[in-house]
Amino acid sequence: MSETPFRNPGWAGNTGEFDLTEEQVRGEDFVGDRPAHGGHASGAGAMPYMLAEKNPDVALFEGEYQERFEKILTRYPTKQAALLPALGLAQEIRGYVSPDSMDRVAELLDLSPAYVRGVATFYTMYNKRPVGRHLVQVCTNISCNLNGADEVVEAFLRYTDTELGETSEDGHFTVIEAECLAACGFPTCVQINSRYFENVTPDQVPQICERLKSEGK
Amino acid sequence: MAYPYVSDHEVRILSKHFGDPMQRRVDTYVERGGYGALKKAFEMGPEKIIDEVKASGLRGRGGAGFPTGVKWSFMPKGTGKPHYLLCNADESEPGTFKDRELMRWDPHQLIEGCLIGAYAIGAQHVYIYCRGEFFETNQVLARAVEDAYARGYIGKDIMGSGVDLDLTVHQGAGAYICGEETGLMNSLEGRRGQPRVKPPFPAAVGAFGMPSTINNVETLCTVPHIVANGGAWYRQWGTEKSPGTKLFCVSGHVNRPGNYELPLGFPLQKLIDDVCGGMRGGNALKAVIPGGSSVPIINAEEVSRCTLDYEGCVAVGTMLGCASVIVMDETTDVVKQVRRMVDFYAHESCGQCTPCREGSAWTARILRRIEEGRGTEEDLDTLMDTTQQMVGTTICVLSDSVAAPVQSSINKFRDEYLALIRRGERVGAA
Numbered sequence: 273m274s275e276t277p278f279r280n281p282g283w284a285g286n287t288g289e290f291d292l293t294e295e296q297v298r299g300e301d302f303v304g305d306r307p308a309h310g311g312h313a314s315g316a317g318a319m320p321y322m323l324a325e326k327n328p329d330v331a332l333f334e335g336e337y338q339e340r341f342e343k344i345l346t347r348y349p350t351k352q353a354a355l356l357p358a359l360g361l362a363q364e365i366r367g368y369v370s371p372d373s374m375d376r377v378a379e380l381l382d383l384s385p386a387y388v389r390g391v392a393t394f395y396t397m398y399n400k401r402p403v404g405r406h407l408v409q410v411c412t413n414i415s416c417n418l419n420g421a422d423e424v425v426e427a428f429l430r431y432t433d434t435e436l437g438e439t440s441e442d443g444h445f446t447v448i449e450a451e452c453l454a455a456c457g458f459p460t461c462v463q464i465n466s467r468y469f470e471n472v473t474p475d476q477v478p479q480i481c482e483r484l485k486s487e488g489k
Numbered sequence: 490m491a492y493p494y495v496s497d498h499e500v501r502i503l504s505k506h507f508g509d510p511m512q513r514r515v516d517t518y519v520e521r522g523g524y525g526a527l528k529k530a531f532e533m534g535p536e537k538i539i540d541e542v543k544a545s546g547l548r549g550r551g552g553a554g555f556p557t558g559v560k561w562s563f564m565p566k567g568t569g570k571p572h573y574l575l576c577n578a579d580e581s582e583p584g585t586f587k588d589r590e591l592m593r594w595d596p597h598q599l600i601e602g603c604l605i606g607a608y609a610i611g612a613q614h615v616y617i618y619c620r621g622e623f624f625e626t627n628q629v630l631a632r633a634v635e636d637a638y639a640r641g642y643i644g645k646d647i648m649g650s651g652v653d654l655d656l657t658v659h660q661g662a663g664a665y666i667c668g669e670e671t672g673l674m675n676s677l678e679g680r681r682g683q684p685r686v687k688p689p690f691p692a693a694v695g696a697f698g699m700p701s702t703i704n705n706v707e708t709l710c711t712v713p714h715i716v717a718n719g720g721a722w723y724r725q726w727g728t729e730k731s732p733g734t735k736l737f738c739v740s741g742h743v744n745r746p747g748n749y750e751l752p753l754g755f756p757l758q759k760l761i762d763d764v765c766g767g768m769r770g771g772n773a774l775k776a777v778i779p780g781g782s783s784v785p786i787i788n789a790e791e792v793s794r795c796t797l798d799y800e801g802c803v804a805v806g807t808m809l810g811c812a813s814v815i816v817m818d819e820t821t822d823v824v825k826q827v828r829r830m831v832d833f834y835a836h837e838s839c840g841q842c843t844p845c846r847e848g849s850a851w852t853a854r855i856l857r858r859i860e861e862g863r864g865t866e867e868d869l870d871t872l873m874d875t876t877q878q879m880v881g882t883t884i885c886v887l888s889d890s891v892a893a894p895v896q897s898s899i900n901k902f903r904d905e906y907l908a909l910i911r912r913g914e915r916v917g918a919a
């Protein structure tokens with residue numbers, strides 16, 4: 273029926289960022305020379321692992337990453353519980369979870385490679401093969417679907433000139449459909465790498481893609 | 490301007506500071522009275538806390554509505570084993586978007602609730618299992634935890650009470666089924682997130698084989714307010730059996746979708762008309778799913794009779810679930826939307842139980858056939874029959890969740906199925 277999908281005009285759009293600096297929000301005590309991944313071990317497993325710059329050949333868990341890996345181990349009563357965070361770390365470093373990475377994680381946690389593979393393939397967030405610099409995940413579940421999510425998917429595919437699940441020729445974009453991203457009141461919700469874009473309409477798609485490309489990541 | 494939308498009907502307890510990023514700052518939180526309830530809790534002692542939570546009548550906000558105080562009292566005492574409190578922050582039920590907002594706007598409220606809960610059940614360590622896709626939320630939470638450690642609200646000898654508590658944020662990796670309580674435990678332990686057969690129940694054998702309790706984010710966020718103000722105070726809102734306030738996540742075809750905190754028992758029609766500014770474009774209402782995609786769909790007539798409390802929803806043949814109100818107007822293609830929901834369950838089934846794994850996949854296939862105009866009337870009987878075999882026959886209730894939308898929509902919107910089957914005009918194209 274309606275050509276222009278319905279929009280919620282009361283929302284800021286991209287809620288991945290706030291107008292205030294971290295210093296303003298957290299207070300001066302908590303901002304300083306902290307490592308990029310945060311300070312306390314309690315949050316060690318909770319950092320973004322879909323970074324834009326990825327290097328599939330870099331060594332796993334060295335230096336700063338070694339520290340983080342060891343911090344993670346201190347937070348659980350068993351070594352095995354570090355498996356999900358460790359796979360996340362591997363993906364943060366290499367961009368996807370390769371068979372080689374899985375073997376290395378298995379070795380470090382005293383697990384069999386087959387077991388690690390069994391676990392990794394259960395979860396959707398581990399990329400089993402390399403993806404574009406920007407992994408575009410469009411929610412097409414019910415609330416977004418009611419507000420025209422299918423057209424948003426089409427707009428991304430048209431702009432990037434790819435098919436669902438494939439990577440565009442320039443290596444920038446992989447577009448996939450996602451299940452509900454828990455932002456249903458602000459449809460259509462699109463997750464691009466670690467960022468949420470809310471209230472996305474098809475006509476905004478070129479602008480969003482251009483901006484991502486120009487950020488050079 | 491205030492948080493996307495607010496309404497005069499709201500009673501904002503949990504959502505009071507939505508839209509104010511300063512609330513994330515530990516010092517601001519404390520200035521506004523934060524961590525006061527934790528101090529009071531240490532003075533009260535575990536038993537009194539549990540009594541107060543029982544008196545409030547607080548029911549779990551994760552979907553099942555089980556009384557929280559009663560759940561806490563199941564935890565064994567004096568076992569000498571480690572106990573765990575798990576916070577279920579895996580929010581992924583289609584239509585639900587409250588936990589993310591609670592965590593990103595007011596992370597310390599949740600941390601305080603977790604600490605009180607852990608102290609009440611004798612746990613030493615809290616794990617907040619936060620959905621993997623929530624990168625921003627995970628960071629907000631992790632930083633708040635770090636700040637709380639630095640200020641001495643988490644850690645050793647908290648505020649001179651002699652109590653030691655630890656808290657870890659655990660990032661999920663993308664699987665709806667990890668929201669199911671035992672699936673979450675398996676996932677936390679570094680396994681596939683497949684639900685476990687019960688019994689044994691988590692209070693006996695939970696995470697890492699130890700006694701554990703699992704609560705939803707919203708449940709735990711409510712706890713500091715109950716401890717601070719008392720159970721009787723909380724009962725001034727809501728109904729006898731469903732006391733208190735609840736966040737309603739409204740999405741779909743209304744003018745002002747969003748999160749609204751309302752007393753339980755609020756009329757559904759009034760929520761749509763007054764709180765959410767009515768239907769978009771003045772369209773007629775066709776159907777509502779009041780509790781997230783796992784509950785039966787109701788039609789406009791039932792909407793006009795439905796009150797939003799656990800009993801009121803049951804009275805019109807549906808459930809409150811996690812109060813995710815999905816509103817559909819007259820242009821909605823019901824068959825397509827039901828098919829989309831079933832696709833979701835087919836994708837998310839963990840595959841352990843045959844009725845769920847096979848049933849969800851076949852149901853999705855038959856629905857697609859009907860949607861594409863290749864269905865027959867017998868298909869409707871097959872759908873009813875197949876989904877009936879998926880109810881109560883599996884390890885967890887994901888399987889039952891497939892039956893809810895399919896059976897209720899065939900019962901209430903049979904005409905739309907028939908129209909497609911008879912290759913009539915497609916109804917709407919939302």
Ligand SMILES: Cc1cc2nc3c(=O)[nH]c(=O)nc-3n(C[C@H](O)[C@H](O)[C@H](O)COP(=O)(O)O)c2cc1C
Binds near residue numbers: 550557577668
């Ligand atoms: C398939 C499935 C998915 C679930 N997903 C969630 C979820 O994302 N968040 C949640 O809090 N509860 C979820 N639950 C409910 C939990 O199993 C559990 O009942 C709840 O976390 C208990 O917390 P409460 O007592 O505070 O409600 C889910 C249940 C099932 C069967």
Ligand code: SF4
Binds near residue numbers: 839840842884886887
């Ligand atoms: S009902 Fe489905 S999701 Fe639940 S345990 Fe069985 S197969 Fe897994």
Ligand code: FES
Binds near residue numbers: 413454
């Ligand atoms: S349905 Fe799209 S975010 Fe929930």
